[in-house]
Amino acid sequence: MARTIPGKDGYMNPDDIRAAVRADNIHYPKTTLLCMENTHNSAGGIALTPEQMKSNYDVAKEYGLGVHLDGARIFNAAVALKVDVKKLAQYTDTIQLCLSKGLSAPVGSLVVGPKDVMDRARKYRKMLGGGMRQAGIIAAPGLIALTKMPKRLEEDHKNAKLLAAGLSKLGIKVVNDVQTNMVYVDFSPIGWTAEDWNKACADMGWKSRGYGTGTRLVTHYGIEEEDIKGFLDGIAKKI
Numbered sequence: 001m002a003r004t005i006p007g008k009d010g011y012m013n014p015d016d017i018r019a020a021v022r023a024d025n026i027h028y029p030k031t032t033l034l035c036m037e038n039t040h041n042s043a044g045g046i047a048l049t050p051e052q053m054k055s056n057y058d059v060a061k062e063y064g065l066g067v068h069l070d071g072a073r074i075f076n077a078a079v080a081l082k083v084d085v086k087k088l089a090q091y092t093d094t095i096q097l098c099l100s101k102g103l104s105a106p107v108g109s110l111v112v113g114p115k116d117v118m119d120r121a122r123k124y125r126k127m128l129g130g131g132m133r134q135a136g137i138i139a140a141p142g143l144i145a146l147t148k149m150p151k152r153l154e155e156d157h158k159n160a161k162l163l164a165a166g167l168s169k170l171g172i173k174v175v176n177d178v179q180t181n182m183v184y185v186d187f188s189p190i191g192w193t194a195e196d197w198n199k200a201c202a203d204m205g206w207k208s209r210g211y212g213t214g215t216r217l218v219t220h221y222g223i224e225e226e227d228i229k230g231f232l233d234g235i236a237k238k239i
């Protein structure tokens, strides 16, 4: 029975975590696990610092809880904070991380944690039909994702900042603090709807799916500084 805890910029206040731990009562499910996310997607790709993670981890341990990290974008966090990924990983018991997304493998995620927990996870995966034979061929790009791709994430972060600055100059509102590779925009200040945005992008040969009056833009491998500049020039001409 998951309970959500409000956060600010993806960070949960330790007192809110304490308040969410259920009392020992036969009518309630027992609280056993705290989950964090780093970087935090819907907060705008914000990176939680090791100190922030520690403060949440310590509360969990006060109550004897396990800690799991949704680290789909953990390498983006490590690069943005200029810390070794191990610095972040020390404040969780298990992590899920994506080899796809910024690390650019065509497919794949890892669950990482202590051997006994991973043995149980493997068993559950099998019970749920998630086992895969001959997985080596799709695991191979995962090795490149882990060994070569983290180094270049800084480029994505720079390009996202360039994109955000350029869009702001054009009067499009950038909603988030751009720390990593995500730019959340609201184009209502220029009077555009999602339809206008989608059409403008499609005319320029870009696929983008606006919804309501905004969208999320993500920079990644294969998108170069020149592409960002070209995109911004194209949007400027459409406004």
Ligand SMILES: Cc1ncc(COP(=O)(O)O)c(C=O)c1O
Pocket: 037, 041, 070, 072, 073, 098, 100, 108, 109
């Ligand atoms: C924050 C976050 N966590 C977890 C996932 C799950 O990733 P996957 O299904 O590739 O393992 C995603 C995928 O979009 C994500 O954005």
